Amino acid sequence: MLPNMTSMNQTKRAAVIQMALRLFLAGFGGYLSSLAMPRENIYPLIFVSVALLLLSVRNLKFFKAFTVGLVGGLAFYLSQIEWLSLYLGPVPWLALSSLEAIIFAFGMAGTALVWSWLDNSINWAKKFKPLLIAISLALIWTAREWVSISLPYGGFPWSRLAQTQSESYLADWVFLGGLGLLTFAIALIASIATVSLTSWQRDIRVPHWSALATLAFLLLVPAVFTPASNAEAGEMTIGAVQGNANAGLFANERPGTILQNHLDATELLKEKANFNKLDLVVWPENASDLSPFASSVANKKINQLVDQDLKVPLIFGTITERGKETFNSSIYWKPDIGPTDWYDKKRPVPFAEYVPNRDFWYQLAPDLIGLVSRGYSFGERDGIFEYSKTSDSKISKLGALICFEIAIDDIGRNLVADGAQIILSQTNNADFGRSDETFQQAAFAKLRAIETGRVVVNVSTVGVSAIYTPDGSVIDQIPTFEPGVMLETLPLRTAITPAMLIGPLFDLLANLIAAALLAMALARTRKAAKPNGLTAAR
Numbered sequence: 001m002l003p004n005m006t007s008m009n010q011t012k013r014a015a016v017i018q019m020a021l022r023l024f025l026a027g028f029g030g031y032l033s034s035l036a037m038p039r040e041n042i043y044p045l046i047f048v049s050v051a052l053l054l055l056s057v058r059n060l061k062f063f064k065a066f067t068v069g070l071v072g073g074l075a076f077y078l079s080q081i082e083w084l085s086l087y088l089g090p091v092p093w094l095a096l097s098s099l100e101a102i103i104f105a106f107g108m109a110g111t112a113l114v115w116s117w118l119d120n121s122i123n124w125a126k127k128f129k130p131l132l133i134a135i136s137l138a139l140i141w142t143a144r145e146w147v148s149i150s151l152p153y154g155g156f157p158w159s160r161l162a163q164t165q166s167e168s169y170l171a172d173w174v175f176l177g178g179l180g181l182l183t184f185a186i187a188l189i190a191s192i193a194t195v196s197l198t199s200w201q202r203d204i205r206v207p208h209w210s211a212l213a214t215l216a217f218l219l220l221v222p223a224v225f226t227p228a229s230n231a232e233a234g235e236m237t238i239g240a241v242q243g244n245a246n247a248g249l250f251a252n253e254r255p256g257t258i259l260q261n262h263l264d265a266t267e268l269l270k271e272k273a274n275f276n277k278l279d280l281v282v283w284p285e286n287a288s289d290l291s292p293f294a295s296s297v298a299n300k301k302i303n304q305l306v307d308q309d310l311k312v313p314l315i316f317g318t319i320t321e322r323g324k325e326t327f328n329s330s331i332y333w334k335p336d337i338g339p340t341d342w343y344d345k346k347r348p349v350p351f352a353e354y355v356p357n358r359d360f361w362y363q364l365a366p367d368l369i370g371l372v373s374r375g376y377s378f379g380e381r382d383g384i385f386e387y388s389k390t391s392d393s394k395i396s397k398l399g400a401l402i403c404f405e406i407a408i409d410d411i412g413r414n415l416v417a418d419g420a421q422i423i424l425s426q427t428n429n430a431d432f433g434r435s436d437e438t439f440q441q442a443a444f445a446k447l448r449a450i451e452t453g454r455v456v457v458n459v460s461t462v463g464v465s466a467i468y469t470p471d472g473s474v475i476d477q478i479p480t481f482e483p484g485v486m487l488e489t490l491p492l493r494t495a496i497t498p499a500m501l502i503g504p505l506f507d508l509l510a511n512l513i514a515a516a517l518l519a520m521a522l523a524r525t526r527k528a529a530k531p532n533g534l535t536a537a538r
Helices: 002-036 045-057 062-080 082-088 090-121 126-150 161-165 169-199 209-223 257-271 296-310 358-364 366-371 403-407 409-417 437-452 498-529 533-537
Strands: 235-242 280-282 314-322 325-334 338-344 384-387 396-402 422-427 456-460 465-468 474-478 484-491
Touching: 002 045, 002 062, 045 062, 045 090, 045 161, 045 169, 062 082, 062 090, 082 090, 090 126, 090 498, 126 169, 126 209, 126 498, 161 169, 161 437, 169 209, 169 409, 169 437, 169 498, 235 257, 235 456, 235 465, 257 296, 257 484, 296 314, 296 325, 314 396, 314 422, 325 396, 338 384, 358 366, 396 403, 396 409, 403 409, 403 422, 403 437, 409 437, 409 498, 422 437, 437 456, 437 465, 437 498, 456 484, 465 484, 474 484
Parallel strands: 235 280, 280 314, 396 422, 422 456
Antiparallel strands: 235 484, 314 325, 325 338, 384 396, 456 465, 465 474
C-alpha cells in the first residue's frame, strides 16, 4: 500500500507541476504579445507568443485546455488593451478582457482537440503530418480571431496578430488577402516551428521539405514585391489638422474650446510653402464640440474659415442631431455653399458610444452604464464625398471613416467598392492619453492603406496623425500632443488590390475549414470515448 500511495502522490505532484508550467507558458505567451504590438513594436515576439500558447495546450483534453487558454487569453488581452482603463476605469477593461478571454479559451480548447486528433489520425502521410497539423492550427487561430472581432455586438476589432506586423515587411501580405491572411501567415509560421519542435523527439527528426518550403514561401513572398503607390486618377493637395484638443467624451472644456483649438491650428497651414496649392482640409473626429447646426457661433466661425481664409472645402467631425437621434458625424462644408454632404459613423462602439440592451446591462452595472448617457445611432449613408475643383472639372471620390472603423474590414472594403480614391480616417484619441492605443490604431491605418491600395490620411485630435501610402511609407506625421498640420500632394488611386477580392473569400474559407476540423475532431473524440458493445453489455 505504501509504495503505491507514494507512486500516486508522485504522479499527482507531477501533474500539478505540469499544469502549473502550462499555465505559466500560457500567461507568459499572452503577455509577450503586448510587446509585439505598437508602440513597443518588437514584432518577432508575436511568433514566440503564439508558439508558447500552442505548446501550453498540447496533449490536453478540452476542459483543461480551456482553463489554460483562459489564462493565456486574459494575459493576451489585459496586457494589450490596458489603455481602456484610462477611459471608464478598470471595470470595462476587466470585463472586455474576460469576455474576449473566454472566446480565446474556446479557441485554444479547440486547438488542443484538433491537434490531438490529427496527431493520432494522420498515418497515411507521416512526412506531411507536421505541415498539415500546423495549417490546421493556424486556421483555427484565424477563425477564432474572426469570431472575436465580429461577435457579440459587432465584436472587438482589436488585438489581431496582423497589428503586430505594421512595421514589418510581412505587412505586405495584407495587399494579397487582407488582415485575415496576414494573421493566418503569422499563426502558420509559429505553428510550423511549434509542431516541428514537438515532432523532433519522435519519428520525424528533420522538418520535411514541405514544411520548410511553406515557411520559405511565407517569409519570401512579401519580400519580393512592393505594392504600387503611384497616382492613377490625378492628385489632390490635402491639409490635415491636429488641434491638440482635450476632446474626450467626459472632458469638461469650456464650450467652443475644441473648435477654437482646431481653428487656431489650421492657421499653421499658411506657413507651408505649398499652401497656394491647397485643395481640401480635413479635421479629426469631434473637432468641433459645438455643432454648427445648433450653434450660430460655430456656424459663423466655420463659414468664415472656409469662405474667407481657406477658400477650399473642409471635412470635420462633430455631433449632429436629427429628430430624436444623435450621430457621430463627418461634415463636408464647401466655400460659399456650406454643408453639402455628411457621413454618420456606421459602427458606434458598444458600451462607449451606445449601450446595447441597455435595460439588461443597467441591472448588472448601473453605475457604469449610467456613464454612457447618450447613445449614438447607427449611420446608414455611404462614406463617399465627391470633390471637384470647379463645377465642370473631374470628380474625385474621398472615402471617410470615423475612429475605430479603421479596424473594421468591411468599412474599408465598402469604401473601395463605392469608388474611394483616397481614405480619410478621422479619429479622437484624447480619452486614452499617452497610452499605446493611438499607436495601435495607427497600425491599423497603415495596414489599411496597404490592403486597400489607397493613401490613408489618419488625422487625430492629439495624435498619432500621419499619412500612409499604399506601399506602407509614411509621407508625413505630426508629433503627438502638439498642434500641427500636414499639407501634402497625394495620389488618387483606382486599382483594386487582390485583398479586396480575396479577403472576404479567405475569411469565409478559413472559418468553414476550421469549423469542419472542429466538428470532425469532436466526432472522433466522442466515438473514441464510447464503450464498445462488449463493455456496454457487461
